[in-house]
Amino acid sequence: MPPTNRQVLLASRPTGEPSEANFRIVEAPLPEPGDGQVLVRHHYLSLDPYMRGRMNEGKSYAAAQPLDAVMLGGTVGEVVASRSPALAVGDHVVGMGGWQLYSVATPARGEVRKLDTSRVPLSAYLGPVGMPGVTAWYGLTKIIAPKPGETVVVSAASGAVGGVVGQLAKRRGARAVGIAGGPDKCRHVVEELGFDACVDYKAHPNVDALAAALREACPGGIDGDFENVGGVVLDAVLRRANAFARVALCGMIAGYNGAPIPLAAPQLLLINRMKVEGFIISEHMGEWPAALAELGELVARGELRYHETIADGLDAAPAAFLGMLRGAHLGKQLVRLI
Amino acid sequence: MPPTNRQVLLASRPTGEPSEANFRIVEAPLPEPGDGQVLVRHHYLSLDPYMRGRMNEGKSYAAAQPLDAVMLGGTVGEVVASRSPALAVGDHVVGMGGWQLYSVATPARGEVRKLDTSRVPLSAYLGPVGMPGVTAWYGLTKIIAPKPGETVVVSAASGAVGGVVGQLAKRRGARAVGIAGGPDKCRHVVEELGFDACVDYKAHPNVDALAAALREACPGGIDGDFENVGGVVLDAVLRRANAFARVALCGMIAGYNGAPIPLAAPQLLLINRMKVEGFIISEHMGEWPAALAELGELVARGELRYHETIADGLDAAPAAFLGMLRGAHLGKQLVRLI
Numbered sequence: 001m002p003p004t005n006r007q008v009l010l011a012s013r014p015t016g017e018p019s020e021a022n023f024r025i026v027e028a029p030l031p032e033p034g035d036g037q038v039l040v041r042h043h044y045l046s047l048d049p050y051m052r053g054r055m056n057e058g059k060s061y062a063a064a065q066p067l068d069a070v071m072l073g074g075t076v077g078e079v080v081a082s083r084s085p086a087l088a089v090g091d092h093v094v095g096m097g098g099w100q101l102y103s104v105a106t107p108a109r110g111e112v113r114k115l116d117t118s119r120v121p122l123s124a125y126l127g128p129v130g131m132p133g134v135t136a137w138y139g140l141t142k143i144i145a146p147k148p149g150e151t152v153v154v155s156a157a158s159g160a161v162g163g164v165v166g167q168l169a170k171r172r173g174a175r176a177v178g179i180a181g182g183p184d185k186c187r188h189v190v191e192e193l194g195f196d197a198c199v200d201y202k203a204h205p206n207v208d209a210l211a212a213a214l215r216e217a218c219p220g221g222i223d224g225d226f227e228n229v230g231g232v233v234l235d236a237v238l239r240r241a242n243a244f245a246r247v248a249l250c251g252m253i254a255g256y257n258g259a260p261i262p263l264a265a266p267q268l269l270l271i272n273r274m275k276v277e278g279f280i281i282s283e284h285m286g287e288w289p290a291a292l293a294e295l296g297e298l299v300a301r302g303e304l305r306y307h308e309t310i311a312d313g314l315d316a317a318p319a320a321f322l323g324m325l326r327g328a329h330l331g332k333q334l335v336r337l338i
Numbered sequence: 339m340p341p342t343n344r345q346v347l348l349a350s351r352p353t354g355e356p357s358e359a360n361f362r363i364v365e366a367p368l369p370e371p372g373d374g375q376v377l378v379r380h381h382y383l384s385l386d387p388y389m390r391g392r393m394n395e396g397k398s399y400a401a402a403q404p405l406d407a408v409m410l411g412g413t414v415g416e417v418v419a420s421r422s423p424a425l426a427v428g429d430h431v432v433g434m435g436g437w438q439l440y441s442v443a444t445p446a447r448g449e450v451r452k453l454d455t456s457r458v459p460l461s462a463y464l465g466p467v468g469m470p471g472v473t474a475w476y477g478l479t480k481i482i483a484p485k486p487g488e489t490v491v492v493s494a495a496s497g498a499v500g501g502v503v504g505q506l507a508k509r510r511g512a513r514a515v516g517i518a519g520g521p522d523k524c525r526h527v528v529e530e531l532g533f534d535a536c537v538d539y540k541a542h543p544n545v546d547a548l549a550a551a552l553r554e555a556c557p558g559g560i561d562g563d564f565e566n567v568g569g570v571v572l573d574a575v576l577r578r579a580n581a582f583a584r585v586a587l588c589g590m591i592a593g594y595n596g597a598p599i600p601l602a603a604p605q606l607l608l609i610n611r612m613k614v615e616g617f618i619i620s621e622h623m624g625e626w627p628a629a630l631a632e633l634g635e636l637v638a639r640g641e642l643r644y645h646e647t648i649a650d651g652l653d654a655a656p657a658a659f660l661g662m663l664r665g666a667h668l669g670k671q672l673v674r675l676i
Contacts (some may be wrong), residue, residue: 230604252605263601266568267590270616278608 005030006314007070008099013057017257018325022055023071023318031104039081039104040112042097045314045335046074046126047321048160049228050280052256071099071317074131076115076122077337084108092117094125099317101337119300127160127332128306129296135281136164136226137291139248140172142284143277144224148173151218153237156228157198158185160306160332161250164295165226166195167304174224177217179210179233181327188330193305201233207264210236221245230254231261238268249278256325307331343368344652345408346437351395355595356663360393361409361656369442377419377442378450380435383652383673384412384464385659386498387566388618390594409437409655412469414453414460415675422446430455432463437655439675457638465498465670466644467634473619474502474564475629477586479510480622481615482562486511489556491575494566495536496523498644498670499588502633503564504533505642512562515555517548517571519665526668531643539571545602548574559583568592569599576606587616594663645669 004027011024033039051073054065065072075097079087086107087093095112097103105111115125127133146152152169156162157178166176166189178189178198186198197217204210214222214236221242227234230252237247255261269276298304309329311320317335324333342365349362371377389411392403403410413435417425424445425431433450435441443449453460458467465471484490490507494500495516504514504527516527516536524536535555542548552560552574559580565572568590575585593599607614636642647667649658655673662671 234604249608252608255605260602261605263604264598266572266601266604267593267599269614270587270590273616273618273621274614275616276607276612276614278611278613280611283611 003030003102004028005100005102007101008314008317009068010055010065010071012067014055014257018052018055018322020318020322024068025315025318028100030102033081033083033104036084036108037104037106038079038084038087038093038112039102040075040077040093040095040097041080041102042075042077042100042337044076044123044126045097045099045317045337046130047317047324047333047335048073048132049251049253049256049325051321052253052325072096073099074126075103076125087112087114092122094130099314099335101314120296123308123332123334124299124306126334127308128164128304129292129299131281132160132332133164133295134288134291135250136161137168137295138281138284138287139226139250139279140165140168140224141291142287143248143275143279144169144226144246146172146174146224149175149220150223151175151177151220152224152226153177153179153214153218153222154226154228155179155201155233155237156251156253157189157193157195158307158330159228162226162228163189163193163306163331164304167193169224170194170196175218175220177214177222179214179229179237185327185330188307192307204236205232207232207235207239211239214240224248226250228253231259235264238263238265238274241268241272241274243272245272245274247274247276249276253325309333311335313337341368341440342366343438343440345439346652346655347406348393348403348409350405352393352595356390356393356660358656358660362406363653363656366438368440371419371421371442374422374446375442375444376417376422376425376431376450377440378413378415378431378433378435379418379440380413380415380438380675382414382461382464383435383437383655383675384468385655385662385671385673386411386470387589387591387594387663389659390591390663410434411437412464413441414463425450425452430460432468437652437673439652458634461646461670461672462637462644464672465646466502466642467630467637469619470498470670471502471633472626472629473588474499475506475633476619476622476625477564477588477617478503478506478562480625481586481613481617482507482564482584484510484512484562487513487558488561489513489515489558490562490564491515491517491552491556491560492564492566493517493539493571493575494589494591495527495531495533496645496668497566500564500566501527501531501644501669502642505531507562508532508534513556513558515552515560517552517567517575523665523668526645530645539567542574543570545570545573545577549577552578562586564588566591569597573602576601576603576612579606579610579612581610583610583612585612585614587614591663647671649673651675
């Protein structure tokens with residue numbers, strides 16, 4: 001029996017918190033590569049918070065995910081059939097293959113990029129040497145641009161992006177302080193990733209308590225904030241911000257299910273002459289080569305630590321995704337497909 | 339009888355809205371210029387919204403105004419006694435003379451700057467060719483940096499800063515849309531200052547109504563916002579912001595008396611990949627010469643329109659200041675002292 005494809009589709013848009021009922025898993029014929037195309041068998045699927053935004057209809061920074069179509073997502077895999085001179089069977093590639101076992105791609109259009117797995121593990125190209133790593137690199141180096149001795153705070157510090165932010169900040173001579181949910185994650189952030197401190201937001205469930213904990217973790221105040229969460233977390237960070245502090249606004253997961261997340265005191269942005277900049281990394285492709293060069297070298301040398309949480313099999317993808325949105329994972333959430 | 343000085347002191351800090359009881363007017367001996375100093379007789383005193391912030395204790399972008407001290411403020415006047423080689427009796431100068439009839443200043447320390455009143459009226463150096471003008475110039479050209487065809491919105495558009503913002507935006511090929519309180523101010527902004535449109539926030543007293551009015555006034559959306567007000571006004575502007583819009587955060591007068599001014603939907607900053615930057619113009623002294631050169635030339639040629647609301651006599655300063663905070667003025671609020 002020839003292999004068939006298997007896909008996760010978006011079946012319906014969530015109202016509030018999404019559930020497995022929003023997804024549908026189907027069998028599909030193996031796609032045929034056309035002229036100039038390759039067939040890729042996916043080894044790992046990347047699960048990322050931005051996908052939650054795409055499940056909604058309406059205005060977001062990413063276009064809405066179409067209903068009854070394969071969920072969009074980053075993948076790494078190997079070429080199993082090639083009608084392109086650019087890639088041979090057996091080559092490893094990264095692309096946006098989606099939540100499925102196989103995809104076809106056109107190398108000449110940049111839909112897949114060949115990977116060197118001799119020094120960097122394949123899965124790392126979905127994490128620290130992929131979109132999450134470049135996101136961290138861009139927000140830290142291009143928006144926050146920390147000076148030695150400054151303090152950089154990152155929320156969701158135990159996640160795929162946050163972990164890289166803090167380590168890059170440390171390498172640039174800054175104090176790195178994480179915010180994460182629960183003692184285990186905070187221990188990981190400090191002991192495994194080498195942050196200077198980590199504040200457990202679950203132990204400080206209101207803005208006053210969280211601001212007090214940040215005061216202790218950041219005795220010199222906060223000069224840079226890499227924001228992945230928003231809501232009370234951002235309110236507390238702003239209370240401790242120094243003059244001329246910079247906020248790289250990368251995500252506001254506190255509001256992904258539709259809860260209002262007002263900013264309590266925007267006047268602090270003026271009082272402290274702050275800069276806030278929202279960004280989406282796919283709009284800064286020109287920065288990827290420099291970012292990937294630094295990140296790849298650091299991972300190859302073992303100087304950039306990262307953790308993976310791996311779910312097995314395509315059918316596990318929806319539950320793993322929902323768990324990630326609730327913070328059940330540590331580091332990069334992946335689905336292993338072979 | 340030799341002339342004496344007369345001063346307005348801060349008598350007490352306001353709780354909520356300030357009143358005349360927060361000020362005290364006193365007579366004082368005429369100050370004596372020391373070696374290297376000049377005695378300046380003030381012709382005009384500048385009243386500015388930032389002074390409200392300084393009346394409070396605690397953290398603001400400006401240091402608190404000391405109690406029982408002369409209210410700080412910009413002044414233009416003439417040298418009436420000189421012990422400095424840099425200035426002669428009769429020279430016109432601008433400085434921070436404060437709410438009083440006379441002050442001493444040291445030219446070598448940059449405390450006063452000599453003015454050319456042959457092409458620009460003396461009072462304009464407190465308005466379009468002074469701090470308000472430079473504030474407008476900096477926020478517009480350095481933060482918003484409009485491209486031809488873009489739309490720039492400015493709140494408090496009929497004020498000393500806002501009026502300049504819109505005219506500079508027009509000169510750079512942008513569409514200029516004001517937000518102001520009441521039909522008379524809006525008419526002034528469009529007919530006298532040449533804005534393309536002006537939205538009356540008093541006629542649209544909630545965020546839905548104001549956003550709808552902005553949609554009509556800004557059919558192409560909003561690319562730049564020069565924010566002087568905050569609160570509902572900023573919420574409405576964000577609803578109509580385009581991707582990559584820039585906010586120059588100059589003032590948030592909606593919150594000056596202590597009312598909370600939460601930002602309803604900060605996620606719009608991320609969705610639209612916006613940039614928000616707070617600034618205070620005294621921290622960008624390097625930009626003043628270029629700004630003043632452009633502004634002075636435009637005023638001299640009659641190509642930059644401005645309006646002055648003038649109160650007469652030092653004793654009228656507190657009431658004029660309180661009126662300005664309530665929006666009773668049009669353009670630049672001055673106190674004429676001679």
